[in-house]
Amino acid sequence: MTKLKFILPLLLLSFSIESFAQREDIGNYEYDKEYMFGGNKNTNGGLIGGFVFKVGTRIDDTQFSFLALELSNVKNPKEIRYNTVLGNSYIFGKSNYLYSIRPQYGREIILFKKAPNQGVQVSALAAIGPSFGIIAPYYIEYALNRVETVREQYNPEVHQSRFNILGTGRLFEGIGQSEFAFGGNLKAALNFEFGVFRSNAMGLELGYMLEGFTKEIPLIPTTENRQLFQSAYFTFFYGFRR
Numbered sequence: 620m621t622k623l624k625f626i627l628p629l630l631l632l633s634f635s636i637e638s639f640a641q642r643e644d645i646g647n648y649e650y651d652k653e654y655m656f657g658g659n660k661n662t663n664g665g666l667i668g669g670f671v672f673k674v675g676t677r678i679d680d681t682q683f684s685f686l687a688l689e690l691s692n693v694k695n696p697k698e699i700r701y702n703t704v705l706g707n708s709y710i711f712g713k714s715n716y717l718y719s720i721r722p723q724y725g726r727e728i729i730l731f732k733k734a735p736n737q738g739v740q741v742s743a744l745a746a747i748g749p750s751f752g753i754i755a756p757y758y759i760e761y762a763l764n765r766v767e768t769v770r771e772q773y774n775p776e777v778h779q780s781r782f783n784i785l786g787t788g789r790l791f792e793g794i795g796q797s798e799f800a801f802g803g804n805l806k807a808a809l810n811f812e813f814g815v816f817r818s819n820a821m822g823l824e825l826g827y828m829l830e831g832f833t834k835e836i837p838l839i840p841t842t843e844n845r846q847l848f849q850s851a852y853f854t855f856f857y858g859f860r861r
Contacts, residue, residue, distance in 0.1 A: 650860035651677045653820060657856030661828065663693050663848055669719075671854055681729045687746060689721040693830075693848055695838040707786030709759055712839045714773045716755040719830065721804050723748035733812065740812040740822075745805070750830050752800035754837075758788025772796075775841050802832035802846075818861070824854040 653675040661668040669691030675683045694717075698710045725746025733740040756772040762783045763769060770788045778784065808826025831847045838844060 650818075653683070653858055653860040655820065655856045655858035657824070657854040659689070659691065659852055659854045661691070661850040661852035663696070663850040664852075665692060665694065668692065668852065671856070673856075673858075675727065683727040683729075685725050685727060685744075685746070687721075687723040687725065687748075689719070689723065691719045691721065693717040693719050693752075693836075693838075695842070695844070697839060697842050701781060701784075703785055705785055707760075709784055709787050710757070711781045711784065712773070712775065712841055713757045714775075714840050715757055715836070715838050716753075717800075717836050717838060718753040718755065719804075720751040720753070721748055721830075723804070723806075725806075727810065738813075740810075742810045742812070743808070744810055744824075744826075745807045747805040748803070750802040750804045750832065752802060752832055752836065754798040754800060755791075756793040756796055758792045760785040760788060800832040800834055800836060802830060804828065804830040806852075818859055820856070820858045820860060822856060824852075824856060826852055826854075828852055 653673075655671075655673040655675070657671045657673070658667060659669040659671055660666075669689055671687055671689045673685050673687040675685040677683055695713075698713055700708050700710050702708050723746040725744055727742050727744040729740065729742045731739075731741040758770050759773050759778065760768055760770045761778050762785055768785060770792065772793060806826050806828045808824050810822060810824045812820055812822035827849070828851075829847075829849045833846070835844045835846045
């Protein structure tokens with residue numbers, strides 16, 4: 620019985636030390652790579668502005684470098700969506716889509732680290748890279764008369780009555796007639812991470828994007844077209860680390 624009095628406290632002390640070491644290990648969890656996937660919403664896009672994939676590499680305790688690839692649909696801010704008598708929707712005056720492919724290189728600096736398995740981590744980041752623009756024709760279905768309809772790229776000189784437009788063309792229709800534009804982009808953002816698992820990450824990126832091309836992009840021929848686009852955006856991301 621006397622031996623049991625000594626053994627029991629030793630077992631409890633051993634268990635406490637082991638539990639504390641495990642908690643310390645969780646708090647000091649380090650990682651060298653992170654892989655992130657995200658969906659983007661921005662002031663130049665639609666309901667879903669685009670998608671992003673990012674691979675980060677640790678430089679030191681507070682700095683990361685990363686490579687990213689963004690795919691985004693860029694719109695003219697004057698685009699207005701209408702409904703037809705058939706219940707379809709279309710954008711009157713729109714002649715082209717602009718799809719932007721953006722490879723990027725950037726740096727991320729951790730400003731505030733989160734507590735182990737809780738809290739929010741805040742970091743600042745900046746990135747730059749080329750932009751490859753795909754200018755794809757915007758097709759509409761147009762009623763020539765009461766029985767004949769055609770699907771073709773919108774032309775303001777031909778399709779003058781919006782009441783004859785029955786809807787848009789099929790998905791990716793006319794993509795083979797696309798033109799290309801080259802440019803560049805840069806962005807700056809704040810990243811808020813609120814994931815609770817040490818090997819996974821979940822968070823929100825809020826930032827500003829500036830993108831320019833070597834020529835004007837004729838999204839809506841009857842209004843002012845641009846070669847420089849700027850937007851505010853947020854990206855919800857999820858990923859894992861190792």
